Amino acid sequence: MHSLTASSGPALVGVVRKDWASQNSIALSWSEVERLPSDIVDYEVKYFEKEQEQLSYSSTRTKAPSVVVTGLRPSTVYVFHVRVRTAAGYTAYSPNFEFATVAEDPDIADQGQVLVVVTASVGGFSLLVILTLFLLITGRCQGYIKARMKSEEKRRTRFHSGHVPFSGIKTYVDPDTYEDPTQAVEEFAKEIDPSYICIERVIGAGEFGEVCSGRLRIPGRMDIAVAIKTLKGGYMEQQRQDFLREASIMGQFDNPNIIRLEGVVTKSRPVMIVVEYMENGALDSFLRTHEGQFTVLQLVGMLRGIAVAMTYLSDMGYIHRDIAARNILVDENLVCKVSDFGMSRVLEDDEPEAAYTATGGKIPIRWTAPEAIAYGKFSTVSDVWSYGIVMWEVMSYGERPYWEMSNQDVILSIEEGYRLPAPMGCPVTLHQLMLHCWQKEANQRPRFNNVLSFLDKLIINPSSLLTLVNDVQSFPDSPEDMPDYPLFISIGDWLDSIKMSQYKNNFLAAGYTTLDSISTMSLDDIRRIGICLIGHQRRIISSIQSLRLQLHHIQHSGFQV
Known part of the structure; x- marks a missing residue:
């Protein structure tokens, strides 16, 4: 718990907004009422449960005018206010702003939608009767009616689960619900005269x-x-x-x-x-070919385009199941477009991305949410997990997720709580969003419209992208603000944890005998000690960034390494 610090000067923070909320998290951003001084250090966000009336409160700090506050209770109203810390000290707090987390039981949200469900069902039934009479007359009824009835059943299921499509957005119709698949092709795809194609x-x-x-x-x-x-x-x-x-x-x-x-x-x-035709091909290979050639804002723009597509698909009720950078195509203007809608295809055994599911099909383990791997349970929020991996791919310029780890090691590591560290040069806010997409509990992940809103805030306030994960000065000032990291005892323990134990002698021979000395290493240092593989270099340097956080936490807790 922080102690109150005397403040001076006006409150330089204006309106605080809620960008999105889950059961245990709330994302906030805020405006500034006037130009901030150049010597701004960070922002402090103080918050407490409304019912507590400041008897017990917490606080967190951030360099950017936005933050994701985690560890909150479901269905609870919290009071937030923000102040600025400059070299001269703290300003006054902003006014109080109240925001609530999402209810723990999704059925609670459904109760308010009963009328909508009943109305939609009655309307849908009436429309179905009319379509039936029409299609009986035209002679196309059998396959079409069966497909629509199954589609309506799926739509009612989404209403019951709390997903209400936005007004004006079509509902996706699964082609597999047609008795004759040819009818689905005729309905949704235009026939082209082959003489028109060169x-x-x-x-x-x-x-x-x-x-x-x-x-x-x-x-x-x-x-x-x-x-x-x-x-x-x-x-x-x-x-x-x-x-x-x-x-x-x-x-x-x-x-x-x-x-x-x-x-x-x-x-x-x-x-x-x-x-x-997409001139620049697949996103992963395009990024590898142009490594380091784009600004962070350009990369965020690519991520926004993908989020736009996924918001649209999730609103239609479509689950992609194979969101990965290899399935995103890039045009000549760097516009990213989602492709590859054939997840039902059978991956070959020798494909590196293939793996098993409980139902016997094969899925890309490195991009797939834990519940989809374990139980074959795919959903919009399992697509959100995959989107978080795509974010990591983009910010690492097409690096392979989890490097050379085997699929089984990936599954076990995720189950034990391991998450990919931030790529070099990745802004803190983007890695926070990745981690939120990788929540173990599916209902705690953001929805795609939340992700899109968050990225829009970053683009509007590009200064929020300046704080990098590998910037030592960005570490929180208080141990209470630090995440939990595994406590490594030796260099061997650390290398074992990232599956790089073959390089232990390289570190020792070069004089790196303590974790503290390793935490200061740069990419050039990694190369100098004889680690030549680019993938291994990046994997080690990313882990060093996490190691710095761990050591910082230990030092503030009074321990010695």
Whole structure:
């Protein structure tokens, strides 16, 4: 608990806003009523439960005009006020602002939506009757009605679970609910005359065949660059259906940050899916090729685009299940677009990202939430976990998550509470958001609209991105503000914890015999002691950043290393 410090001068902090809240966390940001002095040190946020009336309070500090306050009680109103610390001392506190955490029992939120559910169900039933009569007349009823009924059932399930789609946003229809998958393709994907397609060159290989670049030349329209996925010859009918399933999904989306479907060719061979062409290819390889060439604000802009797409998809009720930088495409203007809507595809055993699930399918372990790995339970918030991994990929310029750890080691480490450390040069606020996306309890993770709002705040206030995780001066001043870190006893313990024990002799031979001496090492130092692999260098330097926090915590607690 902090002691009160006398304040002087006016309160330089204006309105404090709640960006989002979960059961145990509230994200805040604030404006400044006038230009702050150049010697600002940080902000102090004091908070307490409203019912306590300041009998017991806590505080935290932040360099940026925003903070995520954690460790709160569910369904509780908290009072917050903020003040500025300068070289001359503290200013006065802002006025009090009251915000509440989310209720612990999701059924509580559902009770207020009963009327909405009943109204929607009655309206949906009436509409279904009308559609049934119409489709009986037109002769297209059987498959379409079954698909819509199953879709309505899914929609009612989302209402019951507390997810109410925004007004005006369509509900996603699963193509698998059609008795005849061809009907889904006809409904959601436009047939293109193959004579309009000019294939120029092969740019890659997909699961079902080649991927080419070319031009789409529809009479009366301007030529556009496209990517063409082709289905290789000798296919079975099931393979054809699986191939076209992605078009049935993609054709339902209309968002600037989702890859656009131009159409399909199904009435001649080869069968093709035609989408917009993305000049810079996959995000992970693009970042690796251009390492260090973008500003933090540009990287945040890329992350925002992905969050826009995921907010749109989650509002439609679509769960992607395979959000990863390799499945994000980048155009010539650095606009990122979500792609790869074929998670039902079977990953080959020799693919490094493949792993098992309880249901026998294979999923990308490094990007997948714990509950999806353990129980096959996919949801919007399991996509949020994956988005947090994408954030880490972007800020590390395409580094492989968890480096060379095996899939089994990744699963065990996450279960024990391990989370990826911040990449070099990563702002504190972004790593905080990653950690929030990686909450073990799924209902404590933010929703995509919360993530998008938070990123918008950072873009509007770019000064909040200046404080880096590897900036020693950004450490909290009080032990109460420090997170818990594993207490390493020796260099060997530390290297074992990051699966780098093969380098123990390198450190000792170079004279690094204590944890304190290691905490001062730079990337150049790592290279000088003979660690040549870039992935290993980054993994060690990221862990050193966490080690600095640990040592700082120990020193403030009165222990000696």
